[in-house]
Structure formats: structure tokens, C-alpha cells
Amino acid sequence: MIDVLYFAWVRERIGLPKERVDTSAATVAELVAELKAREDRYAAAFADISALRVAVDQELADFDAPLAGVREVAFFPPMTGG
Amino acid sequence: MIDVLYFAWVRERIGLPKERVDTSAATVAELVAELKAREDRYAAAFADISALRVAVDQELADFDAPLAGVREVAFFPPMTGG
Amino acid sequence: MRVRVQAEPFDYGAECGAFAAGRRDAGAVVTFAGIVRDDGGLARLELEHYPGMTERALRKIADEATRRWALRDCLVIHRYGPMVPGDTIMMVATAAPHRADAFAAAEFLMDYLKSRAPFWKKEFGADGTSWVAARDEDEAALGRWSGA
């Protein structure tokens, strides 16, 4: 089980900020593929991966990052702080 | 007549902050030569021109700057503000 | 080295004064304040963040600045939540013996914080609402630190 978090327009498009996902995906990319297959709103949110960033256990990561032992994955658009 | 001002160690070496000088020097360099010829303390203060800066009417200038119409000349070491 | 992430407003002037007060070890203090700018019709801004990761990311950026430059101290404060034009969103402050280090570290903090700390701005204006897009210049700005 992995906590999956969504922020900004990803959160709005999917319609929730957080969910627990029962997955055997080996990488972030595989998790994305599973989520996209679920429903249109997920497919819409993940349509353009290049417009998204991912954090694994609260550290920025690549989409090919492994998920073994990971507790938390977050998806969001490029950051706009400051 | 020109007001000649001295700052920092130039002032200390010459022993006064300001004096009126009756001169017909055409340039700053000629004024320096006149002053150096006066007394040892002037010769000491102006011994190394490369260690000095000059302002003519309160604007930084070169030693070959003309003195025609000038009211005020100041000599001082490189500045250390900030 | 201090990092604060908060919803509450903070007093930029008071923070600058406290940061600089009584330093005898640092000749140079640089501060930056980010202010909500109204370029035409912005009513308010909502700043979303990622609790937990935000603090980690800011601390990591501040640690990196401390490692790269001879800093005596550094401070980052970043707000989240609703804000209106004129509000202070965030600030950084750096203290170093010489000004080159204080300036470079402050710019580094800002460049990284802009593109690597998990904050997202949503604007509410006359034309509706929109998520602020990341600027290419902000991503490009990171490049200048890779050689240091």
C-alpha cells in the first residue's frame, strides 16, 4: 500500500488530495500506467507526463524511480514558489 | 584661487583638511607638482601618485584634467565605503 | 540556519532587523522579500504546498547554500494559504563576512526555492482563476549554479 498525493491542478483534475493505493507497480511510471487505466479523470491528469513532477517519499524523483519500500508518492505540476 | 581638499591619510600627512591655493597650474598634475615643491609633507603625501585619487569640482577625474574654471580639487586615497 | 513554513503573515522589517542585530562576525547581510504583485486585476492568490516535503526541501536548499558559501547564518520564511496584492509571501536572509558570499547565497536560495520547493500559486482575478505556470527563466536560472 502506497499513499498517493496530488497537488495543484493534478489534485483538482483527479478530484482528491490523497488516496491509499494497493499496487504492485515496480516504478513510478508503472504506477502512473495503473492509475491512467482506472478512470478518465486520471487519464486526463496524467495525459502529458512532461508537464508533471513526482516526489518519492518527499524527495523529487524521476518517473523511472523504483517503488520498493516506498510509503508516499506525490504528483504535481512544476513548482511556483518564491 | 582654488580650494584644495585632502582626505584620510593625505589629510593627515599634509596636516590640514583644506586650503585656498593661488595657482596658475593648467592641470591637476601641474598643481601636484607645485604642491610637492612647497614642503616635505606635501612631497611625502604626493610621493606615489598611483596611490591617490583626485576629484575636480566633486567629480572623480584624471591627473591630466584641466583646471580652467575649476573651484575645488580634492586628493584622497582609493575609497573604502560600504 | 532556520526555515519556517507558515500560514500566518510575518513582519519582514522586524525579521530583517532581528537577523542583522548585533552581528560582529558578518560584515554583510542580504535579504530578499517576495511580494504579491498586482499586474492587472489580481484579486487574490492561493498558495498551496506539500506539508512535510516543503520543510525538507527548504532545509536541503539552505544546507546546500551553507555548504557552498562562507555563511554565518541564513533564514528562509515562506507562507502558504490565501494572500492579496501587497502581502509578503516569503523572505530569505543571509549573513557572511563578505558581500559576494551573502549575495550569491541569497540568489541561490531564491533560484532553488522557486523551482524545487513544493509550492503552487493559484491566481483569482477578473478573468477567473488559473494556476501560475512555471517560467522557463526560473528553470534556466538553476544552470548557473551547476559549475560552482
Next chain:
Amino acid sequence: MRVRVQAEPFDYGAECGAFAAGRRDAGAVVTFAGIVRDDGGLARLELEHYPGMTERALRKIADEATRRWALRDCLVIHRYGPMVPGDTIMMVATAAPHRADAFAAAEFLMDYLKSRAPFWKKEFGADGTSWVAARDEDEAALGRWSGA
């Protein structure tokens, strides 16, 4: 664009706060404070200046910064007279729509002010008194602005 040359202490925090307060036209404020640093045995400092020329030189530098960058405002305060370690000697502040301009202008102001405004520091320490020598790095720092 404001320039102040004064013997009296000023409140850096209060100046920062007032400078940034209520801006809706500038998203970025940068400030710099120069503080008397005690690197071993400095008892006090005497800052001499050239009344009249000092204000002209600072105003000229501030005008040049305003000409080069998209500044909404800029402030320079510089003290003269006796100071002790920990005292704030001077400050600059810049406000601009974007941070690159605010940072560049503040660094430009500092670089020029260091080497082109008529101030001289005399240190009084355990080893006697001495005039602070200009640093080659400070003169060299001006070079980076000649292409801009």
C-alpha cells in the same frame, strides 16, 4: 530613488519594513546591510567622507542603477563618523517587478559605492590605528558591469 548620508544610526529593520510596505508594483525587494565586523581586536572605526561629493556620487550611482534595471524604487543610506563592531554602517534597498533586476541593481549599487563614493575607513585596534586599504577585488568587481 532616495539617498541619505548621515552621522546618526538608522534602524535597518524599520527601513526594510518601510521600503517593502504595501508595494503592489514590485514583486521583489532586495536589501543589503554593511555591518562593522570585528575580525580580531577592532575597538572602533572612524568613517570619513567628503560632504557634498558623497551625496552627488551616491545619487549618480543610484541614477545609473535606475537607468540600467527596471526598478520601482531604490534607497541608499550611508553613515559617517565613529562606529563600533556590530553597528550598521550603510544599507541599500531595491524594488523591482522581478528578482533578477532587484538583485543585479543591489549588487551594482554596492560595487560602485565601495570604490566610487568618497568614504574612507580608519580602524582603531589593539595594534594601533590604520586606514583600511582598498581591496583589489572591489576594484575588479566593477569590471562585470561594463558590458551591461
